Amino acid sequence: MKNMSMNINFTGQTAVVFGAGRGIGQAIAFELAKAGATVYVADLLQGNCEQVKKELIEAGFNAEAVAVDVSDYEQVDAVLAKAEKETNRLDIVINNAGIVCLSSFIDAEAEEIDRLIKVNMIGANNGCQAALKRMIPYNHGKIVNTASFAGRRALQAGFAHYGMTKAGVIYLTQAAAYAGADYNINVNSVCPGIIRSDMWEKILDSYEATGQDREASWKNSLKKFIPLGRGDQKAEDIAYTVMFLCSPYADHITGQAINVDGGASMD
Template structure:
């Protein structure tokens, strides 16, 4: 077991991709995991994977853009797993379009999930930590697109810049309660989300399928695409005691693509 033995950690967007990898890594490190997503079948699979590791898990279907559902997910985690120590606001969606073609419905959806979903997670977790009179950790998914705006990813980039703003503000507001607030900024990760981004970019630019993805990967100093496990290892650090003195930060972990 690791340094987070028996901690209760809630992970949103836990049914696949980076969220799944984070949940499994934290379970391997000794935590008990509340798995939150809208994908019931995906949640069931990850639940079984965590059981095979020998840790406890509980699943809760929720739409993170719905404030009441996020609060209910936190309450569920505490009730089912007997505590509440860390939230990972990992759930998010991508959006690819030129700024000139951004449509109200898609912009609204992006704001609701990528920004409000993180905001409600910060609120709900901090309220729970305060109610329990304990310290806690809030960790949210930003992106390299939260440090640099990319063409055809303007609105997505704006949503991830917003995550950094919320992280900094919340870190200052909650520091006196012993609550730390940080984010993580992945780069080009080989997940379903990047398959969707590549396909949409190909549609807009006329590039072949896979060409945009390869172009980004070729710019990575370490010479390969990122895996969900690469991200999970860093999130495990943020969730553990070695990061206790860190707050308000959104470090980039991207293999050397964006430098700040």
């Protein structure tokens, strides 16, 4: 029997969280830091990165802030290189950066689709490839990508191409898991349901712009998609699953897409 009890401790480990400037990524950064990891807060929004770093340090944790556009492989690898150089290790990489596009399948413009693919799919791919290359020499590592319940099945207008990119994230997670399997590196994804982050406020803006009531739209979305539609799913709920996937308790889990969505997907 393994000599462990359920206690997650990342003291001495180095974690990089892409898309940690707010929302789900920020919550993941906080949970990893609380468990002792030195956390590199990486995001397109430099001001947000600095603010999250400041809050983490004020709370007594170890953190650094780095601006990055995840759609650019060189920038992603440079963040990992900095973390590795400064701490002499790289244990955890979270590819959480994402954007949403609300145009219908027919009306979405090529530029919007291109940016969605570059940030959501290529961004996660960049994080996986760069992390694998750097983790392989250590024969150790955990990578988690943020997908979505929208990547599980097509939803109605507004989530069409977003869901397409998240299905890509689920697929690339499996491909990366194969690539890491011989080197003791686990690669998984989490599929959140509906969390009222800035991303969802943007979705509600679009509903409001068509004359719908904001709060009624929020309640309807929960009711429509989420069996446990209590409306209280928080960014931390995703972070807890990420923590588990990064811990030794998940050493035998790889290539999975874990639904943390109040039952929206039951596969």
